[in-house]
Amino acid sequence: EPEVTQTPSHQVTQMGQEVILRCVPISNHLYFYWYRQILGQKVEFLVSFYNNEISEKSEIFDDQFSVERPDGSNFTLKIRSTKLEDSAMYFCASSLSDGKNIQYFGAGTRLSVL
């Protein structure tokens, strides 16, 4: 069964460093998403991406964040200058454009900012 894959599974970084989280969505999906889940809190939407541009973003997705689809398979989330409060589990998801918006999630990348 096709799945969304994310790498790395755990990323440790120093405050102020840049990190790039990587995702390979399901190959025939057209919509891509990033979510985060701070420990013990709700899964929060960050950004959605369609047709090579951001289609929607939340208040959390400020200028420190950016997304890119550098080639036909990868979808990345970059955090320019990490803060302690960026420590969270980051989930990538993808979906078809079939109107049901059934999103398939990756296993997540745990980001620890020290």
Added chain:
Amino acid sequence: GEDVEQSLFLSVREGDSSVINCTYTDSSSTYLYWYKQEPGAGLQLLTYIFSNMDMKQDQRLTVLLNKKDKHLSLRIADTQTGDSAIYFCAESMRGGSYIPTFGRGTSLIVHP
């Protein structure tokens, strides 16, 4: 804004039925979902229900929707230890943003 609430923990004995409850605030919700998250894994879509349905059954899973009370439940029959996980309720709205709003998740603990 939309909000989705769930109780945080549920403990059941193996073989019993589990019922996980969820309430939501947005009456425009069109799709309601249940996701399962096992330790170290991502969110796995278990089932979803469209808002014009009251019930959906899929093997051991039964989803009940009470639109009047904005209440969604997931019943797992004959609960097994492999069902131990966090279960997330989510809702999204057609005609607006399809982005699902998630609850905090209910940790289901199944003990022998």
